[in-house]
Amino acid sequence: MASPKLTPSAIxxxxxxxxxxxxxxxxxxxxxxxxxxxxxxxxxxxxxxMRALPEQKLQLPGMAEGAPAIAMQPQQPLxxxxxxxxxxxxxxxxxxxxxxxxxHSGDVWELHRAAGAGRLVRxxxxxxxxxxxxxxxxxxQLLPQIGFNLNLPPP
Numbered sequence: 001m002a003s004p005k006l007t008p009s010a011i012x013x014x015x016x017x018x019x020x021x022x023x024x025x026x027x028x029x030x031x032x033x034x035x036x037x038x039x040x041x042x043x044x045x046x047x048x049x050m051r052a053l054p055e056q057k058l059q060l061p062g063m064a065e066g067a068p069a070i071a072m073q074p075q076q077p078l079x080x081x082x083x084x085x086x087x088x089x090x091x092x093x094x095x096x097x098x099x100x101x102x103x104h105s106g107d108v109w110e111l112h113r114a115a116g117a118g119r120l121v122r123x124x125x126x127x128x129x130x131x132x133x134x135x136x137x138x139x140x141q142l143l144p145q146i147g148f149n150l151n152l153p154p155p
Contacts, residue, residue, distance in 0.1 A: 013046050025109065029097070057071055
């Protein structure tokens, strides 16, 4: 998948879909290196697929009475993994890895199948919306380092 907003355009990630036993089971979705086809580990992901959650208003202890609350816009990554060395999964109903997670054991595939949760176009739209559309530009970081050029030590 490529980001059309960047100039020059950039291939951001590859996506591997596995529809084996589809309809009886949801499809598997993995973000992969687009050149090797190898799944990314959580620490290697080029995109996290961040989804904004409802805005929260915080009133911090010690704030003056009547002071405006601080508005926070929390975000949740749709790509989940227990550790940075694991292969992350798309935490979304309609994806095999989501339904295989013990934390989602009550949210069975059959409840989402008829609504089209595992359709290819839906999964591509979600990856594009949360992974590619937020990319606005390249971020370049320059990290200068200062060192010393030393002569030979004196005898």
